[in-house]
Amino acid sequence: MAMTATEKQRYARHLSLAEIGAAGQSRLKNSKVVVIGAGGLGSPSALYLAAAGVGKLALVDYDVVDLSNLQRQVLFTNADVAQSKVAAAAKRLAALNPDIEVVAHDLQLTADNILDTLREYDVVIDGTDRVSTRYLINDACVILGKPLVSAAIHRFEGQALTYLPERGPCYRCLFPNAKDGQVPNCADAGVLGVLPGVMGSIQATEAIKLILGIGELLTGRLLTYDALTTRFDEFTVARRTDCAVCGEHPTILTPQDAVPKSKTTAAQRALISHSTPRQLQLRLGSAAESTTPILLVDVREPHEFERGHLAGCVNVPIGELAARMDELVASLSGSSRGRSSRPDVVFVCRSGGRSLQACEMAVGARLTAVPINLDGGLLAWARDVDPEFVVAPV
Ligand SMILES: [Zn+2]
CATH class of the missing domain: 3.40.50.720 (NAD(P)-binding Rossmann-like Domain)
Incomplete structure (x- = not known):
């Protein structure tokens, strides 16, 4: 189909390229x-x-x-x-x-x-x-x-x-x-x-x-x-012969719905415990005499962690949590030596969303009996407990 005068003008800089020209412009149009x-x-x-x-x-x-x-x-x-x-x-x-x-x-x-x-x-x-x-x-x-x-x-x-x-x-x-x-x-x-x-x-x-x-x-x-x-x-990047969809023996033959946000069931989700900043502050203050010690895990990115974090917190970014779950389990059994029970694990992040995901992953991996989410995250901590606490922007 012939190009109109306005199309010729509109695409003039394409038409002057030998690699495009009128034929290429017509391919784009079609x-x-x-x-x-x-x-x-x-x-x-x-x-x-x-x-x-x-x-x-x-x-x-x-x-x-x-x-x-x-x-x-x-x-x-x-x-x-x-x-x-x-x-x-x-x-x-x-x-x-x-x-x-x-x-x-x-x-x-x-x-x-x-x-x-x-x-x-x-x-x-x-x-x-x-x-x-x-x-x-x-x-x-x-x-x-x-x-x-x-x-x-x-x-x-x-x-x-x-x-x-x-x-x-x-x-x-x-x-x-x-x-x-x-x-x-x-x-x-x-x-x-x-x-x-x-x-x-x-x-x-x-x-x-x-x-x-x-x-x-x-x-x-x-x-x-x-x-x-x-x-x-x-x-x-090479094509993988064992790729689940484009490989030699694909297992995905029709589209599958997006991986659900969480594979945890309602029953598993009920295993997650929640803590307000004040409750966590009380727990931390009495940790010395408490029968159950606490392991604090900050799941923000390292650049956020460096700007300010809770004392005694370990940093495991949410993206690395799955791969480092074994390490955490090992640290739990290590820290519980001589103690009467395994520590409770409290996950924290900026606003409480990533840490809730971490809790779900911890339940799935049986990391701890009851993972605890710091609801509202460190923003809530700064608001309710420690106004001096610096929460890095994301
Ligand atoms: Zn593939």
Whole structure:
């Protein structure tokens, strides 16, 4: 189909590139890309894909715009706060390029709807921040045979990988076992606002190259970017023959629902005990004569721990807890030598969320009879017990 005069003008800088030209621009126009997650990564990738003239551009998200999103989610403005993300994004993208079709999927992807949602698109961009959703998307793309451009961000670091069906490793080849909670998300760990701008732009670049069939893709190469040192690195990643979804004998043949947030049952959850800051203060004060000693475990990131922590606390970041559970069990049996009973384990974090996850993991691993959560975390401790206590920002 011939290009209109306005299209010729709009895409003039693409048309002058020999690698794109009129034929490439027409390929972009005939392509369909779906961006999952209208957030930090989805914002720049959707904006650039719309600007580049991708003919059909879909966004999937079920959230509303929050004021704290605007630090990095450049699709939105102040006026969009409390609005549906995909609706606001669709309006913005249509304003940027009225010649393309923008589709808003206001839904949460599940094992039941993901194949139907992704089926019609040529390229999938994963801009989500939840590990379990990442696996769901990866598995759906492997099953559908769709290229997938993944990226992830954490504090000052980003990474990206492009999966090509039959040609390279998938996300599950790279991380066979990660689970939600082991990788803190933006809300827990914080993120430099411009970082997703870099990584999301890389995702858009990969998608455009893929559609045009030019250049080299990040297939079998994990790209990492450290914004603090301004260093890009890459690591060769091989396809795993024993991968559960793309390997020789796959065990995942249909998408599986996101790993539940917690595998603990209600009965197990009932084994978790809760402590207010004042109760913990009383317990610590009387620990010397108490029959049951206390082990305090701070599950925040080391940079948060260094800024201020409770006396006698050990630091085991939530992401390392599963791997270091044996070490903790050993320290428990060590410290209980000569005592009448094993210590109670109290988990603490900034606001009580990560520590509750830690309690659930401790119940699952039978670390202690009754793990105790410091409800409200160290923020509550500073408020109710020790106003001088410094709680590092995340
Ligand atoms: Zn794989």
